[in-house]
Amino acid sequence: MTTNTLTKPAPAAAGSTGPYAARIQHVSKSFGRPGAQQQVLDNISIDVTPGEFVCLLGASGCGKSTLLSLVAGLDKPSAGTIETPGGRPALMFQEHALFPWLTAGRNIELALRMRGVPRAERRGEAERLLELVRLKGAYGKRVHELSGGMRQRVAMARALAQDSQLLLMDEPFAALDAITRDVLHDELTRIWHETNLSVLFVTHNVREAVRLGERVVLLSSRPGRVAREWQVDIPQPRRIEDSAVADLSVEITEQLRGEIRRHGQH
Amino acid sequence: MASTETTTPSTTGKPDDDPTGPATAPDAEAPAGPAADSPAEAAAGATAEGDTTAAAAGTAVSTGAPATAAGESRPAAGDLAGLEAGLDALDSTVVSRQPWLRTLLSKAFPPLIAIAIVLGLWQLAYHFQLKPHYLLPSPLDVFRSLQQKWLEGTLLSFVWTSVSRGALGFLASVAIGTVLGLIVARVKPVRAAIGPILSGLQSLPSVAWVPAAIIWFGLSDATIYAVVLLGAVPSIANGLVSGVDQISPLYLRAGRTVGATGLAGVRHVLLPAALPGYLAGLKQGWAFSWRSLMAAELIVNAPDLGTGLGQLLEQGRELQDMSWVLGAILLILIVGIGIELLIFAPIERRVLRSRGLLVKS
Numbered sequence: 001m002t003t004n005t006l007t008k009p010a011p012a013a014a015g016s017t018g019p020y021a022a023r024i025q026h027v028s029k030s031f032g033r034p035g036a037q038q039q040v041l042d043n044i045s046i047d048v049t050p051g052e053f054v055c056l057l058g059a060s061g062c063g064k065s066t067l068l069s070l071v072a073g074l075d076k077p078s079a080g081t082i083e084t085p086g087g088r089p090a091l092m093f094q095e096h097a098l099f100p101w102l103t104a105g106r107n108i109e110l111a112l113r114m115r116g117v118p119r120a121e122r123r124g125e126a127e128r129l130l131e132l133v134r135l136k137g138a139y140g141k142r143v144h145e146l147s148g149g150m151r152q153r154v155a156m157a158r159a160l161a162q163d164s165q166l167l168l169m170d171e172p173f174a175a176l177d178a179i180t181r182d183v184l185h186d187e188l189t190r191i192w193h194e195t196n197l198s199v200l201f202v203t204h205n206v207r208e209a210v211r212l213g214e215r216v217v218l219l220s221s222r223p224g225r226v227a228r229e230w231q232v233d234i235p236q237p238r239r240i241e242d243s244a245v246a247d248l249s250v251e252i253t254e255q256l257r258g259e260i261r262r263h264g265q266h
Numbered sequence: 267m268a269s270t271e272t273t274t275p276s277t278t279g280k281p282d283d284d285p286t287g288p289a290t291a292p293d294a295e296a297p298a299g300p301a302a303d304s305p306a307e308a309a310a311g312a313t314a315e316g317d318t319t320a321a322a323a324g325t326a327v328s329t330g331a332p333a334t335a336a337g338e339s340r341p342a343a344g345d346l347a348g349l350e351a352g353l354d355a356l357d358s359t360v361v362s363r364q365p366w367l368r369t370l371l372s373k374a375f376p377p378l379i380a381i382a383i384v385l386g387l388w389q390l391a392y393h394f395q396l397k398p399h400y401l402l403p404s405p406l407d408v409f410r411s412l413q414q415k416w417l418e419g420t421l422l423s424f425v426w427t428s429v430s431r432g433a434l435g436f437l438a439s440v441a442i443g444t445v446l447g448l449i450v451a452r453v454k455p456v457r458a459a460i461g462p463i464l465s466g467l468q469s470l471p472s473v474a475w476v477p478a479a480i481i482w483f484g485l486s487d488a489t490i491y492a493v494v495l496l497g498a499v500p501s502i503a504n505g506l507v508s509g510v511d512q513i514s515p516l517y518l519r520a521g522r523t524v525g526a527t528g529l530a531g532v533r534h535v536l537l538p539a540a541l542p543g544y545l546a547g548l549k550q551g552w553a554f555s556w557r558s559l560m561a562a563e564l565i566v567n568a569p570d571l572g573t574g575l576g577q578l579l580e581q582g583r584e585l586q587d588m589s590w591v592l593g594a595i596l597l598i599l600i601v602g603i604g605i606e607l608l609i610f611a612p613i614e615r616r617v618l619r620s621r622g623l624l625v626k627s
């Protein structure tokens with residue numbers, strides 16, 4: 001067993017100043033009618049600096065997707081503010097959410113078109129993005145002709161087509177088999193290195209969070225609060241089975257289990 | 267298993283799908299069990315990952331999965347593209363299509379046999395005089411009656427009159443029904459107000475509108491078109507409404523994240539996503555147009571109106587000419603089925619196939 005020298009708990013980032021790709025400040029979110037409200041998120045503050053890769057970790061139902069929807073601007077917080085200075089963030093879901101009536105290439109071109117890219121440039125740009133996710137030649141393929149991993153890569157290309165500073169990912173690899181997921185981890189790390197993207201990556205998989213993130217933020221459940229943060233100083237490229245990844249995962253898992261256990265005690 | 271081990275060893279002692287070991291479950295899939303999306307997927311993920319870890323640890327606690335999978339899951343750094351290409355090739359669906367001639371034969375043959383049997387029974391009934399010949403003519407009599415009108419050069423013009431009326435009425439219904447359907451589908455108060463009425467209207471036989479239309483518009487083309495519209499608009503609008511209702515919310519969210527909002531959202535996401543339901547509505551709308559048109563033509567009969575198939579049918583009844591009447595019925599049926607088969611069926615098949623929704627039987 002290696003020791004914890006590679007990891008150090010970081011102080012909560014709330015209140016930190018300087019440039020940021022996303023600034024979530026004191027955000028709360030409740031659902032339901034007044035009177036019978038369910039508070040899902042409680043006073044969440046997270047800053048994502050430009051180029052940073054932050055993993056948001058939490059048990060199922062703790063409000064990770066809700067928070068991402070708020071950051072993506074698909075819903076409004078009940079309290080607090082969210083700023084994304086780089087414009088509308090790109091969002092990737094667990095399900096690929098590609099449009100089945102368009103080919104892979106056209107899916108990407110739609111995002112380009114909505115961004116205002118002139119018609120003449122769209123095709124070339126779509127091909128370039130497909131090449132970036134190593135899907136050269138998939139331009140004319142229909143969504144149902146692609147495998148799960150290929151669909152998520154096209155979805156990634158479509159998200160990149162938005163040319164946003166910030167990429168939000170909501171458990172994008174959760175439905176994939178382990179080998180494909182492993183490969184896509186490598187791809188995502190590579191693409192993140194090649195671009196100057198900031199990534200806010202949601203997962204319930206501790207190892208995935210440690211494998212990918214520069215910082216791991218653990219959310220508690222009901223209501224969702226920032227329970228703790230870890231700075232992950234393991235150098236990239238990491239592998240999910242690296243001992244350093246495993247060690248930190250054990251530590252985080254213990255904390256996560258503690259959070260979950262609290263809910264069984266009443 | 268240890269022999270396939272080529273890369274850096276891990277210190278993890280056990281496969282991480284072991285749900286009982288608190289200190290050796292680095293993968294949150296075990297503690298956060300309910301989060302997995304399907305039991306099968308969770309099981310697959312856990313087993314495969316567990317196997318990977320077992321191989322990495324070298325202290326083989328085998329989960330029963332083949333050793334090769336573990337070896338493949340740890341490529342050298344430069345090997346990623348090749349590994350990915352292999353995964354893609356293994357996991358893609360190959361869509362193959364039957365030769366069209368065989369499809370045609372297998373589709374066309376059974377109905378042809380059914381038709382032949384019906385004609386045979388008919389001929390037998392005629393032969394044994396189940397009814398007097400003037401009440402039940404033979405298939406050949408009907409054919410001759412149609413042939414005679416063909417030779418007079420009037421048959422095609424009857425068909426054309428009806429088809430052009432039907433097509434015009436249908437296109438107008440599409441325009442109105444589409445706008446109406448979109449409004450009903452997307453505007454909540456409108457939907458609450460007229461949604462139920464719209465679906466109720468579908469069960470009202472459009473013949474019921476004919477007297478009202480005659481009182482409004484007299485014996486004119488306007489009457490005929492009014493009846494067609496009242497028959498077809500509700501089914502087209504309802505088809506679009508149910509098409510929109512069936513859209514996965516995921517597509518709407520995806521549309522909004524790529525910036526397709528407002529009219530662009532309707533055009534690039536809402537309408538294409540609703541297309542299968544919309545097409546079903548159009549198909550039904552055509553059937554209703556054609557039915558309503560025949561009902562209207564049958565009743566709205568004026569010399570200056572031009573003779574369509576419905577009027578042809580009515581003339582046959584006035585002359586008590588059964589072959590004429592049966593011939594007209596046959597034509598109405600053939601045109602209705604023909605347009606469905608030649609226009610709507612291919613479009614629908616193309617749309618469904620391109621989305622992978624057409625299951626090969």
Ligand SMILES: Nc1ncnc2c1ncn2[C@@H]1O[C@H](COP(=O)(O)OP(=O)(O)O)[C@@H](O)[C@H]1O
Binds near residue numbers: 060063066
């Ligand atoms: N639109 C909504 N209306 C009511 N409750 C909701 C809504 N969206 C999410 N919730 C609730 O919020 C909680 C967190 O959901 P979610 O953000 O999807 O969790 P996670 O993504 O972490 O699994 C759940 O208990 C869920 O029932």
Ligand SMILES: [Mg+2]
Binds near residue numbers: 064065
């Ligand atoms: Mg979620």
